[in-house]
Amino acid sequence: MKTSLNFSWKFVPDFQSAYLKKFPEKYQEINIPHNAFEVPYNYFNENDYQKVVTYEKVFDIDNFDKNRRYFIRIWRIKK
DSSP: OOOOOOSSEEEESSOOGGGGTSOOSSOEEEOSSOOSSOOOTTOOOGGGTOOOOEEEOOOOOTTOOTTSOOOOOOOOOOO
């Protein structure tokens, strides 16, 4: 069974190890694919967009069976 996980992700434009225990209350709700930072086409400073960011998505598996394996496949589609 395939399920779309593209919608209603939580996004924070940085990362702190504390997020692993408790996600921040202030976040932006986004859909995937997503640009973490927007820069003009003629802009060329990698430090402004090459950063570690944080995404979170909580989901349930219907009819969960602990004896089965479940995979989440995340890939980038090149245009």
